[in-house]
Amino acid sequence: MSKQVVLITGASSGIGKSIGMFLVEKGYLVYGTSRNPKENEIDGIKFLKLDVTQPESIALAVQELIKKEGQIDYLINNAGMGITGPLEETPDHEIKKVFDTNYFGALQVIKAVLPHMRSKQSGFIINITSIAGYMGLPFRGIYSATKGALELTTEAYRMELKTFNIKMTNIAPGDFATNIAAGRYHAPVIAGSPYEKKYKETLALMDEHVDKGQDPILMAKKVYAVMQEKNPTIHYKVGDWLQKFSIALKHILPDKWYEKMLMKHYKM
Template identity: 80%
Template sequence: MSKQVVLITGASSGIGKSIGEYLHQKNYKVYGTSRNPKQKELNGIHFVALDVTSTSTISSAVAEVLQQEGKIDFLINNAGMGITGPIEETPDEEIKKVFDTNYFGVIKVIKAVLPSMRAQKSGFVINITSIAGYMGLPYRGIYSATKGALELTTEAFRMELKEFGIKMTNIAPGDFATNIAAGRYHAPVKEDSPYKKNYGNTLKLMDKHVSGGEDPIVMAKKVHEVMQEKNPTIHYKVGEWLQKASIALKHILPDKMYEKMLMKHYKL
């Protein structure tokens, strides 16, 4: 019996790397993408060049995997970037760049893979979102918006794909110990900014959360668990109890009370 084939975007580091290496250990054929792969294979991950903002590289990467394997059983959309800053002071081009990566790029990759999945009458698309996508977080509002948009789009996509035997779900991680903080765009803390104090303090708190986050292997194991589901649910959350509880509280508490709770958490 041939191995099931997995394509993971953003597999050169962090959560994507952990997922790829773990799935290789579980006997999947794993293809991982990065914009500029440094090697063709590492720790069981076969790398292909792909930039989620470039349609031509997406098409080439998907074609390469299909040529080698004849199928893609699982697509895991993990590639993404972070962004922080007061929305008023975040440059428009940076807002557009993060939407191009975290939202429009994901849609482009899905579109490229769907025809082959429809032809084989099976397939499973897993979108890695974020617990931040369930709420508008101060100084991380644009990031929250990109992940929240993907959560909602997946809800619609699932219903459109059911007749073709294709499954789709979201898995939303909380804070994990990865290099996302180093790679994200930070709007500078300006000396003359009215947001200087609160943004500066919130930025330190966010970096502390990431550096003290869980091991990405926890996320890898959850992804593998979800991959075994015959009838996956729409939303999964992975993170510390408090992070997951914050989503439940948003549905229970009055809006202004929830807002006050967030502001207290971020010391605003």
């Protein structure tokens, strides 16, 4: 029996790399993507050149993979970027850039693999979102919006795909010790800005959370566990107890109470 084929976007570092390496150990044939792969294979992950913001790049990579292996059994939409800044002061072109990567990019990759999965009447798509997508966070509003949009889109997609025996789910990580803080776009702290003091303090707090984040291997293990489920649920969360509990509280507390809780957490 041939190995099942997994396609992971954004697999050159962080959570994507951890997932890829773990699945290789479990016997899957793993293809990862990067905008500019340094090698054809790293740690057992075979790499394809793919830029999620370029539909032509996506189409070529998917076609190449199908030509090589004849199948794509799993798609793990992991490619993404972070962004921070006061909403009022974040440049429009940076907002568009992160939506193109985190949201529209994921949708384009899904569209590229669906015809193949539909022809096989099978497939499993896992969208890596974020616990931040469940709430509007101060100075991370755009990032929250991109991940929240993907969460809701997955809910709709699941219903549309059931006829074709294609599964889809979200897995939302909390803070993990990765290089996302170094790679995200930071709107500059502007001297004299009305947001200067609070934004600067919140940036330091966010970086501290990432530095103290959990090992990405926990995400890899969760993704593998979800892949084994015949009837996966819609939303999964991976993070420390408080981060997951904060989502439950949002459904329980009055809106203003929850807002006060968040502001206290971010010392605002």
